[in-house]
Amino acid sequence: SALLLFISIMTMFMSGVVAIFEYDLKKIIALSTLSQLGMMMFSISLGLYELAFFHLLTHALFKALLFLCAGILIHGAGNTQDIRSFGGLSLNFPLVTVCMNLANLSLCGVPFLAGFYSKDLIVELACQYSWGIFVLLMMFICLSLTVLYSVRLTYLSFVGPYGGGTSISVCESDYSLVGPVVILSFTSLVSGPILSWLNFPAPVLIFLPVFLKWGALFFVGVSLLVVLSLQGVTYSYKWGAVSKLSGLMWFLPW
Numbered sequence: 001s002a003l004l005l006f007i008s009i010m011t012m013f014m015s016g017v018v019a020i021f022e023y024d025l026k027k028i029i030a031l032s033t034l035s036q037l038g039m040m041m042f043s044i045s046l047g048l049y050e051l052a053f054f055h056l057l058t059h060a061l062f063k064a065l066l067f068l069c070a071g072i073l074i075h076g077a078g079n080t081q082d083i084r085s086f087g088g089l090s091l092n093f094p095l096v097t098v099c100m101n102l103a104n105l106s107l108c109g110v111p112f113l114a115g116f117y118s119k120d121l122i123v124e125l126a127c128q129y130s131w132g133i134f135v136l137l138m139m140f141i142c143l144s145l146t147v148l149y150s151v152r153l154t155y156l157s158f159v160g161p162y163g164g165g166t167s168i169s170v171c172e173s174d175y176s177l178v179g180p181v182v183i184l185s186f187t188s189l190v191s192g193p194i195l196s197w198l199n200f201p202a203p204v205l206i207f208l209p210v211f212l213k214w215g216a217l218f219f220v221g222v223s224l225l226v227v228l229s230l231q232g233v234t235y236s237y238k239w240g241a242v243s244k245l246s247g248l249m250w251f252l253p254w
Contacts, residue, residue, distance in 0.1 A: 013138060
């Protein structure tokens with residue numbers, strides 16, 4: 001279990017760092033999936049099997065929503081996946097913007113969305129285990145990285161200046177595209193408490209000191225402030241070797 005714990009934490013860390021330096025929309029979402037798989041393995045390594053399954057279910061719903069929204073954006077933006085050529089898409093895709101941000105916030109573990117119920121429970125129960133400060137610190141850093149790449153993706157795609165991509169067609173009038181997205185958005189809102197009641201008939205009792213109880217929300221808040229203060233920097237990651245190493249996924253494909 002110690003080996004699985006180490007591998008899962010390093011998987012979360014690696015995928016989070018790589019996602020921050022990635023510009024391909026589908027790769028960023030795929031790397032966030034890898035990060036959440038690391039979270040599930042982390043939960044299993046602590047012996048929290050039911051909780052890992054619970055996170056699998058909630059993650060499936062909001063990640064499906066994220067991929068569908070990404071598909072609509074790629075289709076509408078002339079089949080380009082490079083988020084540098086996006087920018088200001090919230091004007092062309094208001095509904096998709098709302099739904100995708102909902103999925104992103106759920107992924108970050110923002111309170112009362114689907115991801116919060118499973119992710120925060122894993123984090124709080126992990127804080128009860130005596131694995132040491134390194135494991136806890138890495139876990140909180142990985143949570144921060146999730147917020148960093150999610151907000152960066154939102155900023156570059158929807159909020160930032162227009163990147164000069166191809167002409168954008170209006171896709172939101174096609175109900176076959178938008179219908180599933182709206183349905184999955186609804187499930188991202190309500191599936192957390194519903195699946196929690198179904199999976200855990202009795203509430204989970206957690207005893208933690210105040211600083212650990214608020215640790216996850218503190219790290220999420222701090223990383224949100226950091227990425228918002230670095231809005232201009234997100235366009236020019238000129239970090240040379242670090243950027244190249246992360247872009248090549250730490251040479252793992254080789």
